[in-house]
Amino acid sequence: MSNILVVPFVGFLVLPASLLACLGTLLGGSEELAGSATVLPLLNALVWMAQGFAAVPGAELRVPSPAVWQMLFFYLFLGACFLWRRRMAGWVAGALVMGMLVLWTWAPRDLPEPGSVRLTFLDVGQGDAALVETADGHVMLIDGGTASEKYDVGRMAVAPLLWDRGIRRLDLVVATHPQLDHVGGLAFVVGKFEVxxxxxxxxxxxVAFLQRLEEVIAARGVPVRPVSSADEDVLVGDCRARVLNPVLSLGGGVYGNDGKRLNNQSVMLHLRCGKSAFLFTGDVEREAEAWLTERGEDLEAAVLKVPHHGARGSVYPPFLGVVKPRVAVVSVGRANAYGHPSRVMLEAYAGLGISILRTDLHGAVTVTGTDAGLQVSCESGRRLRRVKLWEGPDNAEVQNMRRLFSERGTCGVAA
Structure with missing residues (x-):
């Protein structure tokens, strides 16, 4: 609605005045912007209008991105509406256009199939963010990637995925440990979604990023709960979540920059959904893995979020022998400065026959757990491939069309 006033204001006043001011400055040879006394009040008025409309309740409406086939039909119906506007077919096409707009605005939830659970390991660069969705509509977010002045993963990656899935509420948000690459993006997410x-x-x-997150949590009135292995299991929809680590709740303890200690106090979650089990490990290193292995915990899980982005110090073979994962997902940034994932990690997992998926190579990884087993898809499987004309005719273009319209992309590994 704000565009009704803002667009003509910019088009008929701000833009012409700015262009004339620039032209006058060039022709006059002045070191100052000619006509700034006129342009500046117009720009201030534009900012005032934008801020005023943004403050109106409900002014911001986020809707899922339509599928490609939906957009094609929308513009097909829109064209038919104008071409045959005086015929019954035009009115029908117009009604279909309005119906699609209402459907997109309504934004129904994209829920997993009944009896299944969907996990999405987001491609957030060198960081972690994972989304868990149950068939009955419950949602859990584990970490939210990093954030900086130039790039906020919460704003650029996590929140858009939630909006695309029609998600407005997060039943549970888990910050595994207070490091920037895990919780930096959560401030934006908590500020935009009900938690x-x-x-x-x-x-x-x-640290500044944690203070910002705590301020947003307090402003939104979100209940905060420090968890430990002493806590009872918690139901998240059809799933049962069990906290394996840290050993004891540390309350209001304050840590400095001891990375290893912070990593080993990561919240570890064992999630069981029907016949499928998943293990989220944060950044724990071999010390925590050894302790859990020796304690005799039930760690078996079909899908393992690889600890600490596949770092060398987080490889403990007995731990892998107890977990027995079929699929391991490494959340890691392309060409990162840490050399993650390490060769030691890749060789150890491959030696045990574990399928390895990496967000730097495969993009976002989606795992759907059903009673029949796992369904794994990768964002890389939907990326269009470059077609080289000189290589002769083949089905490359056909494969690209299939990728474009496919809802799931292949990963190229056994799951």
């Missing part, structure tokens, strides 16, 4: 409960490992740090 039922926020889990932490109870560790505090005197």
């Amino acid at each position: 039922g409960e926020f889990w932490t490992n109870g560790v505090s740090r005197d």
Whole structure:
């Protein structure tokens, strides 16, 4: 609605005045912007209008991105509406256009099939973010990637996925440990979505990104709960979540920059959904893995989120022998400065016959757990491939069309 006023204001006043001011400055040879006394009030008025409309309740409406086939039909119906506007077919096409607009605005949830659970390991660069969705509509977000002045993963990657899935509420948000690459993007997400409960490992740090997150949580009135292995299991829809780590809730403890200690206090979650089990490990290293292995915990899981982005210090073969994963997902940034995932990690997992999926190579990884087994898809399987004309005729273009319209992309590994 704001565009009704803003667009003509910019088009008929701000833009012409700015162009004339630039032209006058060039022709006059002045070191200052000619006509700035006129342009500046117009720009201030534009900012005032934008801020005023943004403050109106409900001014911001996010809707899922339509599928390609939906957009094609929308413009087909829109064209038919104008071409045959005086015929009954035009009125029918117009009604279909309005119906599609209402459907997109309504934004129904994209739920997993009944009896299944969907996990999405987002491609957030060198960081972690995973989304869990149950068939009955419950949602859990584990970490939210990094954030900086130039790029906020919460705003650029996590929130758009939630909006695309029609998600407006997160039943549970888990911050595995207070490091920037795991919780930096959560401030934006918590500020934009309703959150039922926020889990932490109870560790505090005197760092700006964590203070920002805590301020947003307090402003939104989100309940915060430090968790530990002493807590009872929690139901998240049809799934049962069990906290394996940290050993004891650390309350209001304050840590400095001891990376290993922070990593080993990561919240670890074992999630069982029907016949499928999943293990989220944060950044734990071999010390925590050894302790859990020796304690005799039930760690078996079909899907393992590889600890600490596949770092060398997080490889502990007995731990893998107890977990027995079929699929391991490494959340890692392309050409990162840490050399993740390490060759030691890749060789150890491959030696055990574990299928390895990497977000730097495969993009976002989606795993759907059903009673019949796992269904795995990768964003890389939907990327269009470059077609080289000199290689002769083949079905490359046909394969690209299939990728374009496919809802799931292949990963190229056994799952």
